[in-house]
Amino acid sequence: MKSLATYSTYLENVLQQEHFPAQPANLYDPLRYFLQLGGKRMRPMLSLMACKMTGSDFEKALPTAMAVEYFHNFSLIHDDIMDAAPIRRGQATVHEKWNANIAILSGDVLLVKAYEQLAKYDPSTFHALFNIFNKTAIEVCEGQQMDMDFELRNEVSEAEYLEMIRLKTSVLLGCALQMGGLVGGATQKDAQLLYSFGEELGLAFQIQDDILDLFGDSAQVGKQVGGDVLANKKTLLSIRAKKVADSAQLQTLTALEQLQDPLLKVEQTKALYTALGARHYCEEQMKAHHQKALAALSRIEIDGAKSELEELAEFLFVRTH
Amino acid sequence: MKSLATYSTYLENVLQQEHFPAQPANLYDPLRYFLQLGGKRMRPMLSLMACKMTGSDFEKALPTAMAVEYFHNFSLIHDDIMDAAPIRRGQATVHEKWNANIAILSGDVLLVKAYEQLAKYDPSTFHALFNIFNKTAIEVCEGQQMDMDFELRNEVSEAEYLEMIRLKTSVLLGCALQMGGLVGGATQKDAQLLYSFGEELGLAFQIQDDILDLFGDSAQVGKQVGGDVLANKKTLLSIRAKKVADSAQLQTLTALEQLQDPLLKVEQTKALYTALGARHYCEEQMKAHHQKALAALSRIEIDGAKSELEELAEFLFVRTH
Numbered sequence: 001m002k003s004l005a006t007y008s009t010y011l012e013n014v015l016q017q018e019h020f021p022a023q024p025a026n027l028y029d030p031l032r033y034f035l036q037l038g039g040k041r042m043r044p045m046l047s048l049m050a051c052k053m054t055g056s057d058f059e060k061a062l063p064t065a066m067a068v069e070y071f072h073n074f075s076l077i078h079d080d081i082m083d084a085a086p087i088r089r090g091q092a093t094v095h096e097k098w099n100a101n102i103a104i105l106s107g108d109v110l111l112v113k114a115y116e117q118l119a120k121y122d123p124s125t126f127h128a129l130f131n132i133f134n135k136t137a138i139e140v141c142e143g144q145q146m147d148m149d150f151e152l153r154n155e156v157s158e159a160e161y162l163e164m165i166r167l168k169t170s171v172l173l174g175c176a177l178q179m180g181g182l183v184g185g186a187t188q189k190d191a192q193l194l195y196s197f198g199e200e201l202g203l204a205f206q207i208q209d210d211i212l213d214l215f216g217d218s219a220q221v222g223k224q225v226g227g228d229v230l231a232n233k234k235t236l237l238s239i240r241a242k243k244v245a246d247s248a249q250l251q252t253l254t255a256l257e258q259l260q261d262p263l264l265k266v267e268q269t270k271a272l273y274t275a276l277g278a279r280h281y282c283e284e285q286m287k288a289h290h291q292k293a294l295a296a297l298s299r300i301e302i303d304g305a306k307s308e309l310e311e312l313a314e315f316l317f318v319r320t321h
Numbered sequence: 322m323k324s325l326a327t328y329s330t331y332l333e334n335v336l337q338q339e340h341f342p343a344q345p346a347n348l349y350d351p352l353r354y355f356l357q358l359g360g361k362r363m364r365p366m367l368s369l370m371a372c373k374m375t376g377s378d379f380e381k382a383l384p385t386a387m388a389v390e391y392f393h394n395f396s397l398i399h400d401d402i403m404d405a406a407p408i409r410r411g412q413a414t415v416h417e418k419w420n421a422n423i424a425i426l427s428g429d430v431l432l433v434k435a436y437e438q439l440a441k442y443d444p445s446t447f448h449a450l451f452n453i454f455n456k457t458a459i460e461v462c463e464g465q466q467m468d469m470d471f472e473l474r475n476e477v478s479e480a481e482y483l484e485m486i487r488l489k490t491s492v493l494l495g496c497a498l499q500m501g502g503l504v505g506g507a508t509q510k511d512a513q514l515l516y517s518f519g520e521e522l523g524l525a526f527q528i529q530d531d532i533l534d535l536f537g538d539s540a541q542v543g544k545q546v547g548g549d550v551l552a553n554k555k556t557l558l559s560i561r562a563k564k565v566a567d568s569a570q571l572q573t574l575t576a577l578e579q580l581q582d583p584l585l586k587v588e589q590t591k592a593l594y595t596a597l598g599a600r601h602y603c604e605e606q607m608k609a610h611h612q613k614a615l616a617a618l619s620r621i622e623i624d625g626a627k628s629e630l631e632e633l634a635e636f637l638f639v640r641t642h
């Protein structure tokens with residue numbers, strides 16, 4: 001996909017430049033470090049693509065792209081503290097390389113820097129973008145809190161889980177697209193459709209993540225297979241499996257959660273999830289959200305130029321179907 | 322001071338109302354709790370007073386007042402984690418009552434809610450307020466980082482220390498006043514003078530805090546006397562004392578830092594600081610910044626109505642001179 005590489009190179013070039021003051025070094029060095037760790041840059045790319053789709057230069061959406069990328073990285077830095085995660089993108093997390101206090105504070109200032117990007121637009125555009133962005137920021141915090149709450153609960157319904165991943169992940173994709181579209185000159189209606197495209201794409205993407213964590217191969221996924229199962233993490237797979245299991249199967253699922261042998265635990269859980277149709281169910285759910293995403297895109301009234309986003313939607317899901 | 326009570330009652334009434342959603346409870350309960358802990362509400366009061374000074378209804382500045390109060394509480398919640406402080410205003414801190422993860426995330430969302438308040442103004446006012454507020458937010462983070470860095474350093478100069486307290490404390494007072502003035506209709510020049518008034522007042526206030534921590538009496542100050550000395554914290558007193566001490570006195574100061582007996586440590590440090598003229602020097606510095614604050618206020622071109630802010634400036638310092 002040629003255009004993806006174009007945006008990606010453009011964004012990496014921008015991110016290589018200096019964005020933060022030299023001092024205090026303990027505040028800004030962690031941000032320089034963390035933003036260079038890479039990642040797919042999916043969110044800022046969506047902003048640029050949405051802007052381009054309207055017929056404007058994609059560079060016009062650079063501040064919205066940077067705002068979502070900064071926001072995303074702020075949330076990762078703080079989430080990593082909360083999850084006590086030592087590694088992110090193969091490198092030490094900020095709280096691990098420095099300490100938790102520095103990770104809290106450098107995360108805080110990165111959130112402030114995200115807002116700063118949006119203020120580069122004229123007052124009227126800024127106000128409109130701000131309202132979308134701020135609503136999203138609140139939702140992402142709510143999603144993260146729900147995620148933490150769910151860890152301590154025995155039962156989480158499918159609807160609750162989907163709402164959590166919508167808030168934690170999908171709304172920021174929607175926000176990136178809606179803002180990119182608006183600065184390009186999209187109508188309110190088209191901008192809203194771009195948001196829906198992102199929201200549904202995000203849901204599909206997150207469900208795919210749940211599936212790949214267990215059913216992908218580690219080379220493809222870039223991390224150890226079965227991590228969610230080993231951590232007894234609630235996913236759409238585990239929620240669905242519990243829902244449809246009979247009492248004997250439910251006992252087996254509970255026993256598997258206690259199993260010490262990691263290889264055995266992953267293999268037996270995989271087999272049971274497949275037997276229970278949970279894998280198939282999740283794949284169907286993923287496809288349904290993917291289809292809803294494309295349906296929203298198809299309703300956008302601008303002719304042509306949607307193809308980049310369609311391509312991207314395909315590209316993101318090439319791994320499982 | 323009658324008007325102070327009026328603003329204070331008004332603000333407490335507003336803060337008693339519901340500002341946050343019910344769910345997720347672990348995200349918003351900590352905010353309800355923390356904002357009810359009280360405090361002087363000095364920052365929001367400054368916003369209201371600055372607005373009133375321009376001849377507008379002070380209620381017009383409520384969103385700026387709430388924005389600075391939310392921001393201040395966000396920074397306290399996160400600072401308390403960083404300082405591992407168990408108590409704030411006589412009650413358990415958020416990370417103590419809940420946990421550090423909840424304190425991080427509820428702090429984050431409170432920062433987002435602070436911005437939300439500013440967006441209540443029209444786009445042009447919002448853009449202007451945002452630029453002041455965001456610059457201030459960055460400075461407060463930088464000040465907090467400097468404060469943490471200083472703890473690990475042997476030497477901190479007076480200039481560095483003053484810059485740290487300016488960033489960590491004073492700029493938010495300036496911001497509260499400048500924003501309140503602007504929404505009331507102050508000219509750019511008068512709004513800038515309001516900022517300077519707040520900045521100098523903040524410096525004076527913070528220096529007073531350093532003095533009172535050691536030389537105040539505990540009933541008056543509302544906390545244990547000598548806390549800074551017992552924690553070997555760098556203050557303007559300790560920095561000045563070290564600077565003017567001869568080598569024998571410097572040895573005594575270093576020995577005092579190691580002293581185990583708390584009563585003896587506080588008494589002997591007090592005596593030495595006084596003998597070295599550090600107390601007198603700090604009092605002079607405090608008065609100088611206080612005077613600069615009043616000088617900025619006197620240059621504001623609006624006739625009358627400055628008296629409330631003058632009264633407040635007097636009120637804040639009634640305790641030591």
